[in-house]
Amino acid sequence: MTILNNLDLKAIKMAKAITADAVEKTGNGHPGSAISIAPAAYLLYQKHLRSNPKNPQWDGRDRFILSMGHSSLTQYLQLYLGGFGLELDDIKHLRTMGSLTPGHPEYKHTAGVEMTTGPLGQGLATAVGFAYGQRYQRGLLDPDTPLGESPFDYNVYVLTGDGCLEEGISQEAASLAGLQKLGNLIVLWDNNHITIEDNTKIAFTENVLARYEADGWHTQKVDWTATGEYNEDLDTLNEAIEKAKKVTDKPSIISLKTLIAWPSPTKTNSGSSHGAALGSDEVKGLKVNLGLDPNKNFQIDEQALAQARKLITQGENLETQWQEKLTTWKSARPDKVALYERMSKRQIPDITNILPTFSADENIASRASSGKVINAIAKIMPEFWGGSADLAGSNNTTIEGAKSFAPVENATDKWSTSPYGRVLHFGVREHAMAAIINGITLTGGTKAFGGTFFQFADYMRPACRLAALMGIPSIYIWTHDSIAVGEDGPTHQPVEHLAAMRAIPNFNVVRPADANEVSWAWKGILETQTSPSGLILTRQTIPTFPRDNDFQSAKGTLKGGYILLDTPDEPDVILLATGSEVQLAIKAAKMLGENENIQARVVSMPCFEWFDKQTSEYKELVLPSNIKARVSVEAGIAMPWYKYISDKGIAISLEHFGESAAPDQLFTKYGITAEAIYSAALATIAKNKKN
Ligand SMILES: Cc1ncc(C[n+]2csc(CCOP(=O)(O)OP(=O)(O)O)c2C)c(N)n1
Ligand SMILES: [Mg+2]
Numbered sequence: 149m150t151i152l153n154n155l156d157l158k159a160i161k162m163a164k165a166i167t168a169d170a171v172e173k174t175g176n177g178h179p180g181s182a183i184s185i186a187p188a189a190y191l192l193y194q195k196h197l198r199s200n201p202k203n204p205q206w207d208g209r210d211r212f213i214l215s216m217g218h219s220s221l222t223q224y225l226q227l228y229l230g231g232f233g234l235e236l237d238d239i240k241h242l243r244t245m246g247s248l249t250p251g252h253p254e255y256k257h258t259a260g261v262e263m264t265t266g267p268l269g270q271g272l273a274t275a276v277g278f279a280y281g282q283r284y285q286r287g288l289l290d291p292d293t294p295l296g297e298s299p300f301d302y303n304v305y306v307l308t309g310d311g312c313l314e315e316g317i318s319q320e321a322a323s324l325a326g327l328q329k330l331g332n333l334i335v336l337w338d339n340n341h342i343t344i345e346d347n348t349k350i351a352f353t354e355n356v357l358a359r360y361e362a363d364g365w366h367t368q369k370v371d372w373t374a375t376g377e378y379n380e381d382l383d384t385l386n387e388a389i390e391k392a393k394k395v396t397d398k399p400s401i402i403s404l405k406t407l408i409a410w411p412s413p414t415k416t417n418s419g420s421s422h423g424a425a426l427g428s429d430e431v432k433g434l435k436v437n438l439g440l441d442p443n444k445n446f447q448i449d450e451q452a453l454a455q456a457r458k459l460i461t462q463g464e465n466l467e468t469q470w471q472e473k474l475t476t477w478k479s480a481r482p483d484k485v486a487l488y489e490r491m492s493k494r495q496i497p498d499i500t501n502i503l504p505t506f507s508a509d510e511n512i513a514s515r516a517s518s519g520k521v522i523n524a525i526a527k528i529m530p531e532f533w534g535g536s537a538d539l540a541g542s543n544n545t546t547i548e549g550a551k552s553f554a555p556v557e558n559a560t561d562k563w564s565t566s567p568y569g570r571v572l573h574f575g576v577r578e579h580a581m582a583a584i585i586n587g588i589t590l591t592g593g594t595k596a597f598g599g600t601f602f603q604f605a606d607y608m609r610p611a612c613r614l615a616a617l618m619g620i621p622s623i624y625i626w627t628h629d630s631i632a633v634g635e636d637g638p639t640h641q642p643v644e645h646l647a648a649m650r651a652i653p654n655f656n657v658v659r660p661a662d663a664n665e666v667s668w669a670w671k672g673i674l675e676t677q678t679s680p681s682g683l684i685l686t687r688q689t690i691p692t693f694p695r696d697n698d699f700q701s702a703k704g705t706l707k708g709g710y711i712l713l714d715t716p717d718e719p720d721v722i723l724l725a726t727g728s729e730v731q732l733a734i735k736a737a738k739m740l741g742e743n744e745n746i747q748a749r750v751v752s753m754p755c756f757e758w759f760d761k762q763t764s765e766y767k768e769l770v771l772p773s774n775i776k777a778r779v780s781v782e783a784g785i786a787m788p789w790y791k792y793i794s795d796k797g798i799a800i801s802l803e804h805f806g807e808s809a810a811p812d813q814l815f816t817k818y819g820i821t822a823e824a825i826y827s828a829a830l831a832t833i834a835k836n837k838k839n
Contacts, residue, residue, distance in 0.1 A: 151195060151386040155455035160187045160380075161438045162452060163225040168412070168431045169445045170221060170242040170249075171424075177243055177251070180408040180421030181309060182221035183434070185338045187380045188404060192305055192336070193226040194456065196389055200463030201232040204260040207492055208470040210302045211262050211278050211591060215271025215318075216309035216338065217252040218423065223261065224249050229456035232260040236446060255590075255618040263590055264618050267610050269315025272335065273580050274611075275306045276321040277587015279330040279399070280572075284553065285491065285592040287568025288530055289484050290477060295331075295396050299473040303393065306335040310343050314352050317611075319359075320580030322399075326364025329555055329567075331396035334389065340408040346419030357403055366398040371405040378410055411437040491531055491593030496674050502528055503671060506663035508694035514685040514727070515627040517663035519544025521670045522597075526550070526570075532674075534597035534623070535572030537581045542687070543599030543627045546571055572596065578604050582611030582624060589615070589622045595674065599625035601633075602642045602684055605649060615680035616655040622680040623673055628687040629659065630783035631818070632728060637808030646726075646784040649682050650756055658755045659684040661712070661730035663692045664702035665754055672706045672758065679757070686728045688811060693734070708758025711770055713737060715747035721829045722771060724751045724792055725781035729800075729820065733781050736825035748829060756788065777832040783820050796836055798828040 149157065163186040171177035193199075198210045214223045221242070228234040234248060241247035248258050252266030262278075265271040282302060290298040312318050325333055337356070341348045357367040368388045372379055385404060392400035409421035413433035426434065432442035440447055478485050490497070504524050506517060526532050526547045533553070536545045551569035552559075559565040563573070574581035581598040588596040605612070605626050615622040631641045649657045656679050660669045666685070673681040693699045693712070704710025709724075713734055721740070723733040730752050737748035751770055753759060759767070771778075771792060778797035780789035786799035793799060802818055815821060 149383055151191065151383050153455070155452045156190065156194065158449050158452035159229055159456045160190050161440060162447060162449060163190065163229060165435050165438055165440050166236075166239060166446055167221045167225060168426055168434050170239050172426065172428065172431055173240060173445070174242045174244060175425055177221065177425070178218040178423045179221070179426055180342070180415070180423070181216060181219045181338055181340060182225070183412065183421070184340060184406045184408050184410045185219065185222055185307065186225060187382055188336060188338070188385060189222045189226050189307065190229070191382050191386060192307070192389070193230050194459060195386065196393070197305060198302065198466050199260070200467040201230050201260070201460050202464060203467060204232055206467050206470070208299055208302060208467065208474070211275070211304045213262055213271045213275045213278070213304070213306045214253055214265055215275070215306050215312045216268070217265030217271060219309065220249070220251065220253050222307065223253050224258075227258065227260045229453065230459040231457040234258065236448065240446065255620075263586070264614060267614060268309075268311040269317040270583055270611060270614055272306055272308050272312045272318040273321035273583035274587040274590070275304050275333060275335075276325045276330065276580070277584035278304045278591040279325065279333045279587075280328070280553070280584055281588035281590070281592040281594055281596070282332060283330070283567060284533060284588070284594055287566075288594070289488055290481070291568055299470055299477050301332070303332045303334060306333070307338065308335055309338050310340065310348050310352060313337060313356055317579045317583060320577035321583060322360060322363045322365065324574065324577065324580060324584070325399045326360075327554065327558065329364070329397050330399045333399040334392045335399070335401040337401055337403050338406055339403045340406045342408045342417065342419050342422060344419060344422055357401065360401050364398060366392065366395040366400040368392065368400070368402045369405070370402060373405050373407060378407055413437060487530065494593050494677065496595065497528060499525055499528065499671055499674065503667040505667065506692045508692050510663065511689050511691050512663050513687060513689050514660055514663065514666050515542070515544045515687060517666040518625065518670070518683065518685050519546070521667050523548055525670065525674070529595070531594040533570040533572065533594060534599070535574065536599040537574040537578045537604070538576045539600055540571075540573070542601070543625055545597065545599040545625055572598065574598060578607035579611060582608035582622070585622045585624065586611055586615050586618075586620060589620045595623065597623035597625050599627065601628040601640060602626035602645050603628065603640050605645055605682065609648075612649070612655060612680060612682070613652050616652050619654060619678040620680060621676050621678065624680065624682045625685065626682055627685040629684045629727060630686070631802065631806040631814045632686060632688045632783070632811040634811035634814065635808055638805040641806035642784065643802055643805055644785050646684065646782065647787045650788045654679045656681040656755055656757045657684060658682065659727040660705060660754045661693070661725070661727055661752045662690060662702070664695060665705045665752065668702050668705035669754060672755070684727060688728065690728045691731050704752070705754050706758070707762055707766065708755040708760070709751055709753040709770055711749060712752040713750040715749050717747055719749035719775055720746045721777040721779065721833055722749045722751055722775055723779050723781065723825060723829065724753050724789070726753050727782070729781040729783055732820065732822045732825055735822035736829065739822060739826050740829055744830070746829065746833065753792075777829070777836045779825055779828045779832055781820070781825055783815070796832065798832045800824055800828055
């Protein structure tokens with residue numbers, strides 16, 4: 149072994165034994181692959197990953213993503229050995245309440261963790277987004293510097309297991325990564341042929357590397373099982389990683405054939421080591437095989453630890469050198485410094501003055517007004533970019549006049565391309581799109597959005613949930629938001645989707661009612677720092693409200709819910725609605741006034757989550773608690789509305805799938821009409837009088 153010395157090898161043995169000890173102490177966890185992949189992880193962290201343990205958020209660092217999140221000990225041990233802030237005591241508290249070492253690595257929780265992983269496949273797909281984000285940022289700041297020499301160049305390393313490669317999302321993302329020639333993406337596959345149900349022969353037999361080659365990846369094989377005796381040959385692995393780093397026009401995957409849990413005496417190469425404590429005899433046997441004292445737990449060799457912690461000085465030096473590079477860049481490109489600082493701090497400029505305003509005679513689908521707002525923002529925010537999963541024309545997500553993000557040779561009659569282009573084309577790959585948007589959001593400070601039909605939010609949901617869990621401001625654009633899709637029929641008509649997305653904690657569902665609400669919604673979304681947002685937009689034309697004396701300012705959108713149309717006196721009834729149904733509520737309110745002398749307040753509720761965060765005074769102002777006569781109106785299931793209307797109110801909703809027909813016919817047939825709201829208002833008023 150030349151790449152690592154004897155102390156390094158001791159550190160690896162410690163990592164293996166401590167991994168087994170930690171799972172044993174807690175009584176549960178995933179020791180198997182964390183034991184067998186520890187040497188590779190050590191090699192990556194110590195010899196390749198450019199990081200500064202004392203400043204893990206340093207902009208110039210390489211990114212490391214543990215896609216096989218169940219193997220969290222893999223990362224925790226390296227963060228401990230490398231001196232990133234975890235100590236042995238943290239490892240001892242694995243998976244216990246309040247510890248820095250939860251079951252799966254969590255973003256913003258443990259220093260050095262770039263993203264939350266655990267749902268298999270997400271890490272690998274998100275890593276592709278990291279590489280997208282790096283490339284776009286480089287293009288904004290330093291496109292002309294040769295590859296590898298810019299302060300904005302870094303590598304993205306991924307450690308993946310079999311499970312991630314079985315998941316569909318990783319294939320979607322791999323296909324895009326190959327097309328994009330993401331040369332700074334290096335994936336190490338712990339090819340141990342074991343998942344929970346043991347040997348993968350039962351469920352995973354394709355030639356994975358051939359698949360990746362077909363996707364345009366650079367592939368390599370390292371096999372530690374090749375000779376009769378298992379050999380953790382780190383020199384060969386090191387050479388493969390070096391080679392992968394030199395391939396700058398293709399993403400790389402290295403298949404590393406390992407035996408799970410090696411060298412535990414009876415559980416090596418067995419699914420039984422994947423997700424349960426090995427048992428004390430087995431752990432003792434493991435230690436004997438490692439040449440360690442079988443009777444000592446959490447053994448530390450101080451010299452080996454000191455060797456590993458040399459990473460701290462090394463990291464400080466790396467960052468110092470990088471800072472010098474950055475300073476040189478800053479003096480060469482003073483025009484770009486402000487943009488860099490803004491991205492680095494994840495700030496956005498004030499966009500209030502450039503937000504388009506729409507006049508009342510301009511009736512326009514909210515997807516179309518959103519397209520206008522996107523283009524207005526794009527003019528002052530070069531770091532704002534995005535696209536669609538093959539529905540650009542329908543989603544209105546294209547930044548006009550901008551090049552598409554793709555290699556020059558991928559240009560088509562319709563799209564001109566540049567590796568630093570601004571318009572994203574995900575193909576029909578919604579799940580990878582959502583993960584890639586997350587990756588872009590996590591790295592580099594650019595702001596990206598991705599669009600599709602709202603119906604297909606279902607195809608994105610796991611990544612959207614992960615964004616919410618991580619508390620990152622990913623932006624998803626969902627158009628064609630209701631049965632108003634019409635003739636395409638029930639497969640394309642969202643019904644439960646608003647409720648389903650609202651059900652995700654820390655996820656903002658924003659459904660503006662007209663073009664001016666769309667403008668403010670975009671401002672609210674861009675200024676959100678710790679939650680993802682879904683912007684829900686209509687396919688069909690909707691009116692732009694006059695915003696005169698009667699209609700209050702669309703700025704109320706920022707509060708999530710506001711009085712759009714009020715009554716001279718205390719209202720008899722409150723009509724709450726979102727999006728395209730707000731116009732029906734307004735119509736009903738007018739009819740109630742004219743025919744019944746009933747005063748109906750109309751509250752537009754573009755974002756429940758924003759509204760719920762307002763002061764209780766404000767909420768009381770909009771929805772006075774003494775007015776229980778309320779009607780909610782939304783072309784979707786009523787479930788989320790009851791917290792606002794209670795059992796005293798009535799929901800105008802859609803509780804079943806739609807059908808293929810003209811939109812107006814559907815709204816009439818399903819009773820989502822001004823007349824239905826009118827009747828419901830009378831009914832709720834009567835109901836509350838009786839009470
Ligand atoms: C999307 C998803 N489905 C299922 C699981 C449950 N799960 C956790 S690990 C695992 C098997 C993973 O196998 P592999 O990646 O080969 O890991 P190894 O057993 O080699 O550690 C499964 C099914 C999950 N975490 N995420
Ligand atoms: Mg495996």
